Amino acid sequence: MKLDTDIKWEIQVPIFKNILILKQLGLAIGIPFSILIGFLLMHISDAGARYALYLILLTFFLTTVLIYVLYQGKYHMVIQISKSGISVEYPPAIKRKNKVINFLLVFLGLFLKKPGAAGTGLLAASKQSIKIQWKHIRKVKFYPKHKTIFIKGRIGESIGVFCTKDNYAVIETIIQNSKNA
Numbered sequence: 001m002k003l004d005t006d007i008k009w010e011i012q013v014p015i016f017k018n019i020l021i022l023k024q025l026g027l028a029i030g031i032p033f034s035i036l037i038g039f040l041l042m043h044i045s046d047a048g049a050r051y052a053l054y055l056i057l058l059t060f061f062l063t064t065v066l067i068y069v070l071y072q073g074k075y076h077m078v079i080q081i082s083k084s085g086i087s088v089e090y091p092p093a094i095k096r097k098n099k100v101i102n103f104l105l106v107f108l109g110l111f112l113k114k115p116g117a118a119g120t121g122l123l124a125a126s127k128q129s130i131k132i133q134w135k136h137i138r139k140v141k142f143y144p145k146h147k148t149i150f151i152k153g154r155i156g157e158s159i160g161v162f163c164t165k166d167n168y169a170v171i172e173t174i175i176q177n178s179k180n181a
Helices: 019-042 047-071 092-111 115-126 168-180
Strands: 007-014 074-081 085-089 129-133 139-143 148-152 158-162
Touching: 007 168, 019 047, 019 148, 019 158, 047 074, 047 092, 074 158, 074 168, 085 158, 092 115, 129 158, 139 168, 148 168
Parallel strands: none
Antiparallel strands: 007 074, 074 085, 085 129, 139 148, 148 158
């Protein structure tokens, strides 16, 4: 299929129900915290270990609540497929919200002398829009049941293309043909 015009759509994906998002969360958060929680459970008789475990669980709970309060538990994005590649960005209202949150994270990280928090805010601010050119695509994984396509480009470049029921087949064909071109 030849792409004559750009295809653009806005979509909201439930954060805690999409397989791709859950896999990414599992890799980024699940593995390291599972190890930490496992270690703490081995020392559960120690009051300090119990306290640390409670703090971790409280942090997970509050983070989940914050995601539901700020983003209604959904990942909002605008996806565009063009002759040059695939891009994903946040809608304007979400960009503004993210800008405030990222600024606060950087400011508080610097103020509290927590470089990890400041770095997280800067990294998140740099990922407000992502574009992968067709020629840079290295790996594509299709999840037809979930209407999702995961694309890896150069180092550090990856995009989740979340489709609707109506456009998934067309987008899958375009990506397959463009990847093989």
